[in-house]
Amino acid sequence: MSPVGAGAPASVGEAPASVGESRAAVATLPSVSVVIPTRARPELLRRAVASVLGQEYDGVVECVVVHDGEDPGPGETLQSGRRRVVAVRNQRRRGAAAARNHGLLHAKGDYVALCDDDDVWLPGKLARQVEQLEADASALGSCGAFVVRQDDRTTTRLPGLTRVRHADLLRSRVATVHPSTLVFRRERLLTEVGLFDEDVPGSYGEDYDWLLRATRVGDIATVGVPLAEVLWHSGSFFTGQWATIAQAIQYLLDKHDDLRADPKGSARLYGRLAFAQAALGDRNSARRHAKAALAADRKEMRAYLALAASVGVLSPTWAMKVANAAGKAL
Numbered sequence: 001m002s003p004v005g006a007g008a009p010a011s012v013g014e015a016p017a018s019v020g021e022s023r024a025a026v027a028t029l030p031s032v033s034v035v036i037p038t039r040a041r042p043e044l045l046r047r048a049v050a051s052v053l054g055q056e057y058d059g060v061v062e063c064v065v066v067h068d069g070e071d072p073g074p075g076e077t078l079q080s081g082r083r084r085v086v087a088v089r090n091q092r093r094r095g096a097a098a099a100r101n102h103g104l105l106h107a108k109g110d111y112v113a114l115c116d117d118d119d120v121w122l123p124g125k126l127a128r129q130v131e132q133l134e135a136d137a138s139a140l141g142s143c144g145a146f147v148v149r150q151d152d153r154t155t156t157r158l159p160g161l162t163r164v165r166h167a168d169l170l171r172s173r174v175a176t177v178h179p180s181t182l183v184f185r186r187e188r189l190l191t192e193v194g195l196f197d198e199d200v201p202g203s204y205g206e207d208y209d210w211l212l213r214a215t216r217v218g219d220i221a222t223v224g225v226p227l228a229e230v231l232w233h234s235g236s237f238f239t240g241q242w243a244t245i246a247q248a249i250q251y252l253l254d255k256h257d258d259l260r261a262d263p264k265g266s267a268r269l270y271g272r273l274a275f276a277q278a279a280l281g282d283r284n285s286a287r288r289h290a291k292a293a294l295a296a297d298r299k300e301m302r303a304y305l306a307l308a309a310s311v312g313v314l315s316p317t318w319a320m321k322v323a324n325a326a327g328k329a330l
Contacts, residue, residue, distance in 0.1 A: 029059030030110035030134070032126055033186070035103030037096055038117035039068045044231070045117045052115060053083050057126040064106050066090050068099040095203035097196035104186075104195060112186045118231045119180040125227040129183045132221055139163070140193075140218030141184035143177045144227035159222035166215035169208070171264040177220065179207045180228045184214075192217045201251055202244035209252055212259065242316075246276040263296040271302030278309035279316035286310040 034052045038045045045065070052063045065072070065087045072087035079085075088106055092098035104112055111130060115121060129142040143164065148155045159177070161168060168174055184193075193214045200206040214220070249269050252259065259265045270293035278286035286306050293303035308314035 029057075030130055031060040031062065031108070032057070032111045032113055032130065032183070033062040033064055033103075033107030033109030034113045034115055035064050035066060035100055035107060036115050036117055037066045037068055037090070037099030037103065039070060041117050047120055048115055048117050049085065051121040051123075053085070054123060055121065055126045056123045057130065058082070059130070060084070060109070061126065062086070062107065062109055064088065064103045066099040066103040066106075068096070069094045093198050095198065095206075097198045097200060097203040097206040100206075101195040101198065104189070107186060109186060111183055112189060113183040114179045115228075116180050116230075120229045120231075121180070122227055122229065125181075126183070128223055128225075128227070132223065133183065133185065136221055138218070139221040140188060140214060141182060142221045142223065143183075144181045144223030145225055146178050146181055146228045146230050147226050148230050148232055150232040156226055159224060161222055164211075164215065164220040164222060166212065169212055169215055170259055170262040172268065173208055177211060178228070178230060180230060181223075182220075188217070189214075197255075199251070201247035202241065204241070204244050204248035205252055209255065212256055242276045242279040246273055246280065249273040249276065267293045267297030267300040268302070270296065271300045271306060274306035275302050275309065275316065278306045283310040 036045070036048055036052070038048075049063055049065065052061065055061060060082045061084070063083070063085045065085065066089075067087060068090045070089075072089050086106075088102065090099045090102045092102050100114065111133070113126070113129075125144070129144065132142050133139055143159065145156060145158045148157060157178075159174075161174070164174055164177055169177075193210070196203075196206045196210050198206075200209055211220075249272055253266070253269055253273075259269070270289045274286045274289035274293060277283075277289065287310050290303040290306040290310070293300045293306075305314060309316045
């Protein structure tokens, strides 16, 4: 079996060979490990892996595919030139947080990057971000713009910030900080930030929790051009999982005192919690948390949507479809 999933070709050799470069020049470039957690999506996984292998970056790129709750086969390593693919089985808990942690601990690169198995990197992503981080020692990591693809529609999400700081993430999720665009210095990630929190219910929002902790350590530099294509589809793991979403949001609010203390941040999460509860039919809880959101910020639109859904005026499913069509999430 191929290490990237059932029926997947051993595509390491597809990575383009650089012409006319010296071995000495390559040796000076930092190596990058890319962690891709996956579960039962071999066709999408193949696309993701191919986009990593096809990066226009002359340094070593290691692609660590972490199979979560499924057999990766013999787990052999495939290598061609400066591209290496290895498949491993998640030996920790099931879920995205644990799978990412298993991959991060397996990684050997100077830098580590994340890519979801249903996303695709654009060819110049790594070269641009590594160059940025090599020139800016104060930045903990890098993120960038991305393109949301849903059916036949596309929406470009731009960072809007030159650097993402902790205060920015308290006020807003800064949705343009997408995991599939993140690149971090591996040593600082492991020693100063730490791994993803595997206790987050369903691993929903574990990336946001991790970013809140990371930006307490340092800022994240941004790239103002698209670096990846993010696929929104009915097969997304959290589609319709309102109970898990509600539990995870409550977990984040309980965990982060500074998040609860920030009016914009608490209003946003209480609004999302209220909407999830309305979708579950828990009208009383939805109204209570919608009121908490509006007490913190009268402009929090999710709270109004939750109130409308709680009295049957609005369908949560319809509201989600409209938001997703605009490249946004509720």
